Amino acid sequence: QKEVEQNSGPLSVPEGAIASLNCTYSDRGSQSFFWYRQYSGKSPELIMSIYSNGDKEDGRFTAQLNKASQYVSLLIRDSQPSDSATYLCVLSGGSYIPTFGRGTSLIVHP
């Protein structure tokens, strides 16, 4: 059974700081990894996808994947109050259905 573990938080960071969100998983067969952002009362929206080991950068966001250690992380540089949301880690692989983590709540305070 696939498991995706995230610290529920809240993670509180000051504006302008780097926010680091982490996710560990149990299934070594996982191939695709995603980070979704969900504002309160809204639907999840994709912000990053990563498929191979290493770092992937997109603007202020960097996703990091380490398959040997079975973790994936999301770094948000220059955090803004508008980044305050719940961040969901998702993994899937082969014919496996996508598995969502419970999410980490991020609060960026001015």
Next chain:
Amino acid sequence: DAGVIQSPRHEVTEMGQEVTLRCKPISGHDYLFWYRQTMMRGLELLIYFNNNVPIDDSGMPEDRFSAKMPNASFSTLKIQPSEPRDSAVYFCASSQTGVNQPQHFGDGTRLSIL
């Protein structure tokens, strides 16, 4: 481009009533997913379709739940009879080419069963 469209946005009904949730996926997307989100259990996959065919319904909680996809642009999720514990936000999502591809979510239906 239009995203995933769900209706209704909110539904309040009494226990025992039939509830029908509707979803229109993004045109050209071959995969459609139905999720349920609660504070207690997070986001749970209920069922997904590929080219209108149900592939995995192992997440459907019980026989009171059913889902159909009669064509590529329309899907329904029905609950009959509804119970208070079915209260949740139900999301529909679609992806273009595979179950391992990014998904695009609709705005969700907030369901309250009294």
